[in-house]
Ligand SMILES: Nc1ncnc2c1ncn2[C@@H]1O[C@H](COP(=O)(O)OP(=O)(O)OP(=O)(O)O)[C@@H](O)[C@H]1O
């Protein structure tokens with residue numbers, strides 16, 4: 001069963017417009033219906049042509065577009081065969097004597113940028129276009145030189161000043177484009193429980209974007225859902241035996257002139273417990289007053305971890321701190337490959353706070369103070385870029401490295 005909005009995506013190729021933009025809430029049925037309509041349009045109107053299927057990365061395009069297309073019973077029922085060659089990132093769709101190929105590109109993959117420069121396309125689908133670099137999108141569009149080529153975009157909302165909104169959504173007439181706005185109710189397959197679950201995953205600005213489908217900027221505090229009464233625990237409230245049963249990681253934000261922060265983190269499988277912190281702020285003349293070397297920091301790390309081997313644990317470290325990472329590795333510490341994506345990390349940490357799945361010990365005064373002063377950069381938002389103000393962000397950065405790198409995605413509501 002399809003919703004009326006989804007039917008509009010199927011009918012759209014016959015409206016005579018050049019571009020279709022679907023934006024709005026998560027899980028609202030944009031990508032799946034757009035992929036189906038795109039392939040049907042391509043197969044109905046072209047033969048032996050090439051098309052682009054683009055995601056944020058090749059891997060996300062495969063997960064969001066290719067795999068769902070391959071799983072659709074519609075295609076075999078109506079005599080289409082879909083064959084995906086993973087090594088070459090090419091989907092070949094055949095029906096009778098007709099055949100077209102669909103190259104998969106990742107907007108953020110360096111190699112895709114070079115590859116797409118060399119092709120001529122009869123149409124392109126850009127899934128999650130707001131997450132791609134503008135230069136990639138423009139390159140992809142410039143490749144669509146075949147007569148009758150169409151451009152298909154979908155995304156979740158971002159900041160109002162985002163280049164894609166300004167260049168496309170606000171210029172529909174000039175670009176000969178149609179716009180369809182989606183809400184979760186436009187996806188007939190979601191039960192009320194599933195919708196309620198997704199609503200519970202997001203708070204603050206993310207709720208406005210991903211649930212209400214609005215292009216909106218974060219204003220003021222980033223973790224406005226952080227409430228010391230709810231999220232901070234006293235020493236006496238530490239779960240019994242936590243250190244023996246939970247998995248431990250030490251997260252680190254590195255700085256020499258800026259503060260150096262370690263967070264001692266325990267995950268019991270449901271809740272993340274930030275149990276202690278260590279800070280060295282060379283500018284704090286009273287308590288510190290001088291800069292430390294990487295060797296000294298590595299020694300501090302080891303003392304913070306303790307010398308009982310049963311509590312040795314991996315480290316998650318600011319990926320730019322290359323020399324400190326080497327110093328830790330030389331001492332036998334296992335350093336994980338840290339995922340430093342800022343928007344993803346902030347959204348995930350927000351989701352965990354929203355669900356009370358992060359608790360912070362009262363001992364972590366520095367982290368608690370920074371969480372209460374961690375704010376969006378309003379000047380950057382006016383330039384279409386969403387990012388935090390870069391000061392007093394050291395504890396929150398360490399927490400973000402941890403959540404991005406160590407937790408399975410289902411913990412903050414994303415699919416594996
Ligand atoms: N009409 C439908 N019938 C059955 N399942 C559907 C229908 N529409 C969407 N779905 C399923 O619902 C899920 C979410 O849809 P989809 O991925 O298209 O949403 P989306 O709007 O692209 O979400 P996001 O913004 O999170 O990327 C998918 O598993 C999809 O297969």
Ligand SMILES: [Mg+2]
Nearest residue numbers: 030031032064
């Ligand atoms: Mg999608």
